[in-house]
Amino acid sequence: MPETVNHLVIHAFPDAQAAAWALAEALESSVRRVLATEPRAWLVLPGGSTPRGLFACLFARPLPWADIIVTVTDERQVPSDDPASNLGQIARSRRGLAAAAAALHPLEPLAADPSELPGRFAAVVLGLGEDGHVASLFPGQPWETPDGGGLVRARAPVEPRTRLSLSLSRLQATGALFLLAGGAAKRALLEAPPADTPLAALNAGAGPGLDVYWFP
Template sequence: MSTRLETLPDAQGVAQALAGLLAERLRQGGRAVLAGGQTPLPAYRLLGRRSLPWKAIELIPSDERCLEPESPERNDRQIGLALGQPEVRLHRFPAERGPALAAAQMEGVVTALLPFAVVVLGLGEDGHTASLFPGHPLGVEALVAPVYRAPKPPPQRVTLTPKALAQTSLLVFVVTGAEKREALERVLRGEPLPPNHIAAPQRLFLCDRAALPSLG
């Protein structure tokens, strides 16, 4: 597994870099995983303005919160609004039905999507990614897993597992802000945090100067 760190001046630069990378990877169509949360949304807005074969692109969030479909806190809703592309196929987890049922129903969907052209993930201050949290089981054989008692709300979620997320030629982590610096440093040092359980062949960390750690 190779790892590369690319530093941009600020969050806007990270968004532009991510949008360009996604556009390149999906220029002929394909399937991709997109991180939820606020950090990548500016990149998705930029991506949505690109001239791409949107009907030939399939996307899926890395994870979902067990909330009602119209909740503004759901990842699928935030991603869809940011892209603004009605032609793109965005697979949605039936997370409103609960973690176990949602995971079971999405296992076959994810199987059919593999391998991914690119996987985009974020990084939490505690070192979590998607809804894979430190101290939670990570070595499951399923592609989709239910999550209970998540340390940040809502406690019930559904997530792609390391087994699913590793099935791509390029795994991209998007990290911005000084509050993420310590977590990024720990990941790059090889600590057993969730990002280091995803054995993709290539990892790229896109970070801004505020998040850049001093590894000594």
């Protein structure tokens, strides 16, 4: 049974594979719910090493991928074929699968024209850093743009440092908000996030409820 901690609903799984399969199933349900009434559904996915198993599970599911637009929570400012590119990682993960029919939308054009962003995403999946950052929204840096454009330029503490991220409010503009995390340190962070972190803002209950898929 999931456990509610403050405003988080934490689903605990025995390992990363079990968490990935369960989250892929939840994402399929979220996308199908939107496609029942809308012609297209936007799916927002994270980068990094943790979601690799999720991509394998998700991209194998029999979704109507041609009706889905995939973008990323944040992007490192590198070429798309660079191993550090989040969108590039997604593109490589879906090769040879039906999911290759989904449109991939890089963030940079959305920064130039935020009107291309939908009013609401079908689902957003976040990762979590041990400093409490989500996407490329870091403690001590802006999480929103002054003009409300929806994308934030950030400076990461590690290379590649130059990043582009959906803002906190844009990440919360979704029908379903998920977070995938593993390990005891991140579990402790989820239960007591420092007040100056984006995670704490999510934990405070702003926007949709946050469903956490956690594994040891």
